[in-house]
Amino acid sequence: MFVDTHTHFYDEWLLPDADEAVRRAQEAGVGKMIQADVDSRERPAMWEIGNRYQGTIFQMLGLYPGSVTQDWREELDQVHRIAAMGYFDNSTFTPVDQVHDGFGRGQFLGTGPSPTNMPQNGLDPLSVGPGPGGKIGPSPKFSQTSIVSSLDQVHSTHDTHSTHSTHSTHSTHNTHSTHNTSSTHGSGSDNSACNRPEDCVRKCPIVAIGEIGLDYHEGLEFVKEQKEVLRLQLELAARMDLPVNIHLRDAWEDLFGVLADCRHLHLRGNLHCFTASYEVFERANRYGEFSVGIGGVVTFKNASLAKTLERIPLEKILLETDAPYLAPVPHRGQRNESAYLPLVAAKVAEIKGLSLAEIESITTQNAEKLFNLQ
C-alpha cells in the first residue's frame, strides 16, 4: 500500500470527480491519502470528503501562505478554533454556496470559544478542549515568548534558488468563490456530517498542520504577514504535538529565518514538493526533523533533483501527488490524481536502485510514523 501524503480532493478541478478519484487511487494501491488544508473557503469541502472516507483520507489543518491577505487574523482564528475543538464541525459552518459576504467563505458560527475570547495570538483556545487522541494540551516545548514578533530581524532576502520554480501555484485557491458542498456527497459512502464531537474526532483526525509556509511567487505584498502566520502555526503544531507540512516557494532564506527562531519548538514535519538541493535539506534539519515530499516533479527531466534524492536517506522520503497539480510523466500538464502516485514511486525506486515494493514499503512506513496514521 502507498500513502499519498499531500493531495487536494476538494480542489475544484478534482472535486466533481472526487469519489471516482478515490476509487481509482485505491485500485492503484494508494490506500491512505492526506489532504492538505488551504483556507476557510476550501475547508468545508475538504472535511466533507474526509468524513466519507474515514481511515482512508486524513486531514491537515492550516492556512496556506497564498491565502494570507488582509483577513489573515480571521482566517487564523478559524484554524485555532478548529484546533481547540480537535475537529471540524460541519454543523457550525454555513455551506459556502449560501454565504453572500463577497468572499464565499464558510462562516464559523460558533460552538467553540467565542471570537471575543480569542486573543490575537490565537493560542489560548487550545486550552479549552481535548484534541485528536488527547494530543492538544500544554506542551513543555511551548514557549509563549517565542511568538513575539521578530519580523524585522528576519532577512527579507529573496530566495535565489530557482529549483522550486516548477511548484504548483495553487492559484485557483485565491479565485474560488463558491463550492456547492451538497453536491459532493457520494453514493454508498458514509457521508454523515460531524454532528457529534466524538464522531468528528474519530472520523476526521487532524494529522498535521499544513500546508503552511511562505510563497513569494505571486507577490510580496503580504510577506510580513506570511511570516507571522507561519510562526504562529508552527507554535500551534508544537502545542498540538503534530508534524508540519511546509509549502515553500521563492523564500528559502526567510523560511530558515523563521525556523531558526522556532528551533526551540523541536519541530518535525515534511518539506512538501521538495525540489531544492541537498544543502537545503541539510540546513532545514538543523532546525527540526524534516522529511521531503517527492511528487511528480521527480519524473520530469531534472537531473539535479535525482542527484539530491540519491543523497537523502530513505527514511526521510515521503511520496505525494499534490493532486490535482503537478501530474507525473506521462500525464504531465494534465489533472493529477492520487492514482498516479506509483509513477512517482517507480522513479524514486529507479534513483535509489531499489524495487518498487521496497520503496512502497519504506515510504509507507515513513508516512504512517510521521503522521501517526491509524
Ligand SMILES: [Zn+2]
Ligand atoms: Zn498542496
